[in-house]
Amino acid sequence: MAKRVFNFNPGPSTLPLSVLQEAQNELIDYRGCGMSVMEMSHRSKDFEAIVHSAENTFKELAGIGDDYRVLFLQGGASLQFDMIPMTFLQEGKSADYVVTGSFAEKAYKEAKKIGTVKAAANLAEENHRRIPQQDELELDPSAAYVHITTNNTIFGTQWHYTPQTNGVPLVADMSSDILSRPMDYNQYDLIYAGAQKNLGPSGVTVVVIRQELLKQVPETLPSMLRYDLFAKNDSLYNTPPAFGIYMIDLMLEWLKDAGGLEAMGRHNMEKAALIYHAIDNSNGFYSGHAAKDSRSQMNITFRLPSEELDKAFIQEAAAQNLTGLKGHRSVGGMRASVYNAMSREGCQKLADFMTEFQKKNG
Incomplete structure (x- = not known):
């Protein structure tokens, strides 16, 4: 076997050797199909089965039910900085952002380009050494949503509680700690995560969205920015990052097998x-x-x-x-x-x- 190092990179990050070996074994011939996943049609039954398996296994691991959809999108978590306010930050409404690090700051700045947003807390003066407590959050009870970043890759901080929003939808960037520990995912209305840290290779963004929110998607949005169209088409509205989704499916099975x-x-x-x-x-x-x-x-x-x-x-x-x-x-x-x-x-x-x-x- 080729040399393997201990890879502490923040992303793209290390993957389990067993997952890489399984992908290697199936690289040329995926389970008797006579072709690689990279070659097969995304409209084929074999690939549709991979997408459905990934969604169902994610739901099982996260403990969420059919009131959620799990979507596999492109554009990285950074595209979600725009898709979320473009979808839910309607005219006359404001959104609360808790700024706890670099990516939280980027999400906040992107949302400001689209609508009215407020920093419910911002600890930049402390160089983001800590997560604010619940009583430090200045939340608007009429906000369109509250946005947090659950783990801050650059500063090394992590939320160890779920903020109470009193019925306001809670949105979270979980790119660097998704499925890393037990938590109540049902407290969140929309979760997004770039796959390249805990879920697989780069190129896929996982979005977990409550079904009720799909009804709020404006029809005026460009099609590629509409969560409802991707949900209706089981993430296959256009040609998806097929190999990345396949790797996520393998990662989810590995996580399930690990307990x-x-x-x-x-x-x-x-x-x-x-x-x-x-x-x-x-x-x-x-x-x-x-x-x-x-x-x-x-x-x-x-x-x-x-x-x-x-x-x-x-x-x-x-x-x-x-x-x-x-x-x-x-x-x-x-x-x-x-x-x-x-x-x-x-x-x-x-x-x-x-x-x-x-x-x-x-």
């Missing part, structure tokens, strides 16, 4: 704890960016005492097959992205490396 969200939540908590332990027991050599009560289980951000040590850390880690650890310029330092497919072994190896690096350089 579902209860098991994955425990797995992710234990993995992250290994690295946070190395940070917290370093006597200040490593300093975490996120406040402890807002720490992400997906993206662990921390700094070393100097930029010179940052560079040495990255170089020496790469020599140990620990890659993708350089932090975003907004935070600096390091970022270890430990999505569902990252193994406990990888997190343990990183934690051990951190301890040894501190001994040599502390």
Whole structure:
């Protein structure tokens, strides 16, 4: 087998070896069809079965029923920054955005181009070190919707509660922590996520939308921006990113076989704890960016005492097959992205490396 590293990149991110091998085995001949998924018609019964399987398995894992649709769209999560306000932010209404990081800020700025929006909370002055508490949220009871970003990839923070919106539809960008832990997905009215962190390869955006919201889609929107048309056509309104959807289906089956969200939540908590332990027991050599009560289980951000040590850390880690650890310029330092497919072994190896690096350089 070719060399495999421990890939801590924030996205596209690591995928389970077993999923990659299954895709490899079926690459030329998908289950006796005589062709690859990349070659088959998206109108064929074989591909329709893949789409239906992915939607049904997602619903099963998330614990949602037929009052939701799961759509597989293109344009990345970034297109949803526009589709959502274009659909639901009607004239005379306002929407609340909780700004907790870079992508939350982008969603907020895009919505401002389309209609009236308000920052229900914005902790930019604290460099997004924490998630605001419920009593810090200035929510409008008549808002069209409330938008949050459940996990902040760049700053390493994560919502550990679901905000109460008093009946206002709750919309969430879950790109970097979707299906990573048990939670009540029924509290959300629309969820979207780029697949390239926890669900599969880049090129597919998963949208989970309550059926009632489909009735609100304006007919005046361009067809490619209409959730209702994609729902009516089972995500096959146009030629979809077929191979990406197939990979998502394999990932969902892998997650199901691993024990579902209860098991994955425990797995992710234990993995992250290994690295946070190395940070917290370093006597200040490593300093975490996120406040402890807002720490992400997906993206662990921390700094070393100097930029010179940052560079040495990255170089020496790469020599140990620990890659993708350089932090975003907004935070600096390091970022270890430990999505569902990252193994406990990888997190343990990183934690051990951190301890040894501190001994040599502390």
